[in-house]
Amino acid sequence: DVKVTQSSRYLVKRTGEKVFLECVQDMDHENMFWYRQDPGLGLRLIYFSYDVKMKEKGDIPEGYSVSREKKERFSLILESASTNQTSMYLCASSFGPRGYEQYFGPGTRLTVT
Amino acid sequence: GENVEQHPSTLSVQEGDSAVIKCTYSDSASNYFPWYKQELGKGPQLIIDIRSNVGEKKDQRIAVTLNKTAKHFSLHITETQPEDSAVYFCAASSLDGSARQLTFGSGTQLTVLP
Numbered sequence: 075d076v077k078v079t080q081s082s083r084y085l086v087k088r089t090g091e092k093v094f095l096e097c098v099q100d101m102d103h104e105n106m107f108w109y110r111q112d113p114g115l116g117l118r119l120i121y122f123s124y125d126v127k128m129k130e131k132g133d134i135p136e137g138y139s140v141s142r143e144k145k146e147r148f149s150l151i152l153e154s155a156s157t158n159q160t161s162m163y164l165c166a167s168s169f170g171p172r173g174y175e176q177y178f179g180p181g182t183r184l185t186v187t
Numbered sequence: 188g189e190n191v192e193q194h195p196s197t198l199s200v201q202e203g204d205s206a207v208i209k210c211t212y213s214d215s216a217s218n219y220f221p222w223y224k225q226e227l228g229k230g231p232q233l234i235i236d237i238r239s240n241v242g243e244k245k246d247q248r249i250a251v252t253l254n255k256t257a258k259h260f261s262l263h264i265t266e267t268q269p270e271d272s273a274v275y276f277c278a279a280s281s282l283d284g285s286a287r288q289l290t291f292g293s294g295t296q297l298t299v300l301p
Contacts, residue, residue, distance in 0.1 A: 078230070105287055114196065116276060116293040117231070124287060132288065133188070164230055168287070175221070176289065178230025 077101070078179035080165050086185045093152040095182050097165030104169060106148035107176065108132075108140060111162040123148055155186045189214040191279050193292025200267050201300050208295045210277035211259040217279040220253060220260045221289065225274040235262070267299045 081096035099106065105124050109117040109132075119132030121140040129140050137159060141149045148167075152159055162183050166176040190213040200206045212220075218239035223231035237244045237251045237260065244251050248267075253260040264271055274296050278289040 107288075109291075114293055116191075116193070117291040119288055119290075122288065133290075166230070174219075175233045175236075178223075178232065180228065180230050 078165055078167055078177050080163075080179040080182050082182050083180065084183050084185075086187065087152075087155050088187055089156060091152075091155050091186075093155050093184065093186075095150040095152075095163055095165075095184070097148045097150070097167075097179055098146055099148075099167040099177070100146065101167065101169065101177070102145065103167035103177075104145070105167060105176075106142065107166040107168075108138075108148065108150045109164045109166065110134070111164055111181070117164065120150065155184075157186050160184060160186045189217055189279055189290040191277060191290050191292040193277050193295060195295060196293065197296045197298070199298045199300060202267060202269060204267055206262075206264045206267055206271070206297055206299075208262045208275055208277070208297070209259060210261070210279075210292050211257075212279040212290075213258065214279070214281070215258065216281045219280045220251070221278050221280075222249075222251060222262050223276045223278065223291075225276065225294075227273075231274075231276055264297075267297075269299050269301055272297060272299045 078099045107122040108120040123129045123142045139151045164181045165179040168176045193210045221236035224234045225231040250263045277292040280289045
């Protein structure tokens with residue numbers, strides 16, 4: 075079975091802190107994605123990567139950056155956390171050049187106070 | 188870019204009844220339409236998908252229909268069971284070129300009442 079793990083299920087950070095969310099997949103998938111999930115807004119794509127050291131902006135990249143130094147690991151970075159970044163963050167991965175089925179991790183509930 | 192609208196936002200049905208969730212999309216280039224189910228405390232999981240060269244696809248109690256002319260697609264769940272209670276998301280994407288992104292709808296909270 076494909077497994078996508080995220081470093082924390084719950085995280086509480088203060089405004090202005092630098093926050094790292096880590097995601098690891100164990101199926102040698104080429105593509106990895108970061109979404110945020112908010113009630114009534116569904117899943118919105120923040121960034122994605124289709125290869126090591128490659129990244130592309132999604133629909134809402136402002137205030138975020140990403141890093142992919144190894145194929146299995148994709149990190150989401152909040153350079154200076156703000157209260158409007160309080161959300162559920164979901165990581166996903168998919169195999170192949172066009173990423174058909176996406177496999178999701180369980181999510182990280184981030185609260186910024 | 189693509190925009191996907193999903194209705195209803197909440198849906199309650201009696202066990203054994205059918206449930207229908209509808210989505211519309213804006214980009215005529217979209218040709219791949221998956222549906223994901225998210226159970227409480229878990230990430231979304233693909234349950235069924237359909238491509239634009241097919242009008243309907245069925246998998247046991249779940250079916251999806253696609254009307255490309257009208258740019259809408261629907262999820263049908265028959266003989267609903269309590270374990271069908273979850274949040275359902277539709278999505279749209281183009282499989283051509285280098286596009287790998289899915290644009291998701293806003294989600295439908297389905298509750299199956301015993």
